[in-house]
Amino acid sequence: MSDTAQPAPLIRRRPNGGPTPNLTHLSADVVSRARDLIALYPEPRSALIPLCHLAQAQEGWLTPGVMVDIATLLDVTPAEVLGTATFYDMLHTEPVGSHVVSICTNIACLLNGAVELLEHAESSLGVNSGGTTADGVVTLEEAECLADCDAAPCVQVNHRYVGAQTPETFDALVADLRSGARAADIPSHGTLNRVARTTGLQADRAEIARERAAMADAQAERAAAKKAAG
């Protein structure tokens, strides 16, 4: 064996080991927020779901290009991003409307007329659950429990609670979405957290690790002292 005994990596993350590809699908602002988020985690991959939420705010869904960019930022393969994203209801790998309207039909809502509301929504919007209206404003989805059961049947628009709905109030709500009247309190799809973290990590990981070790030593000392005392 020569000095090139190093086995070839199973996953070639960067073709030909070349330089980091350009991030062409995410805006500069998203990339900068993404880098801030990645810095908060001991392992970059932990930021995968937060980054997907961030990226979805751009076009409402995870385009193949966006997933390649996320993979590049996290140093994983695009397939790993897709693999994670397809597991979660809130991450869309196909286009959705500007407003995702989720109607819960789980037990507490079922008992309060949720199925009737969903049927009304399907007929008034002219789409089945999972479909998007022709004008691209509403994607309707039948949701599982959204944890607002005292306001049943529970409805969320872009994951903002809009309170219990009747067929009449639902039609008014859709009219408001179409006219843009609710734009202030219901941001575009994917905008999960309008409040960004203002404090960066206040120490580097090595310093935190040193502090942790010191804390553990102090704790062990106290335990030993306690044991010695009785």
Place this chain on the structure above:
Amino acid sequence: MAITDAPKIITGRIGHADSHTLERYLATGGYDGLRKALTMTPEDVAHEVDTASLLGRGGAGFPAGRKWAMLRKNPVTYLVVNGDESEPATFKDHLLVERDPHQLIEGVLIAAYALQVSQVFIYLRGEFALGLERVQAALNDAYSHGAVGRDIFGSGFSVDVVVHPGAGAYICGEETALLESLEGKRGFPRIKPPFFPAAIGLYGEPTVVNNVETMSNLPWIVLNGGAAFAALGEGRSTGTRLFALAGHVNNPGVFEIEMVKTTFRDLIFAPVLGGGIPHGRELKAFVPGGVSAPWFGPDQIDVPLGQDEVAGAGSMLGSGSVVVMDDHTCAVRASWRITKFFARESCGQCTPCREGSGWLEKIMERIETGYGREEDLDLLLDACDNISPGLSWPPQQTTICVLGPSIPSSIGSAIQMFRDEFLVHIKEGGCPFD
């Protein structure tokens, strides 16, 4: 049994419109618990929580103090807060996250100090868009206030807290699935042993996972002492607890109630709590602790709201969510919908759960829509038996996590309590309630 005048330990502040702000929090004793904790040794803080005998509020009801004690031998690396509240009809953490985020953060910091952890993750379900904003804003304020970050309140103790959004998956409420999700992966529960979080948790390091409500109790416990908390309630169920009441009641909502002293009858019918069933209808059945729990009927209405008391009556207090069904409710339809939920949320790792939930859901649909056969009842129970052998309670398990054995609860209850209703569906070829 009665409604006691126990203090509102975790909902005392939410009457205020600005309960989520730092100003209101500081004006109502905010961060005093943390300041007091920082003057004590971490071991003493943990001891107070042990004395309080605070049972975990996430669903399993494991004592928080004992969970921590398991880690005292080897130092904990991470504290993870489980705010992935997705059990159907559970909406207590929703209230705490949106209306009192500082209380949650203070509890988290006290726990971090007691465990000597310098890195905390608060995992909130992604559907809590407002909750995520409220907790992040509160954290930003807490950093400015010096309550979190480097050298908090000049104590020399440093801790960083990160808010992490989920993305819509019930299974991520299971603690090992939550850790997988936090590592940026699909929410597949890990097999235990060996992957008990206390031994091999986040990034393979020892990790404590606690529920939002459990954390929110800590400021009061530190300020008032574990003994004062343990004096409330009865037996193993100490303190107060949040109960989320929904379904056919006049006044659905989240109520903080002293454990054991109050019964389901009080919760559902007392004018200051549930306020009874609308339209003068009668109680048919109720879910006592999340849809994973077997149902109760009118005969169990006087069971006290305590962990062991409900377990003794053959169900579980679980996540503390109670769903009331009146006598106009179709039991087949209700249990079909619950089964459909599990079929949709099964992560797909284990065959009994993945396949079983789908088959059960299809058979239930067939009965509800009038195409059922008489032998379907035995078929349902047989399929349930394959997921959870013996259909006993607490259930046997053939799967990696407890989602699988939760599936038969509602079907078993519905068939046991309302067998005639199933037969009417089958004989008449449709739902008699339509």
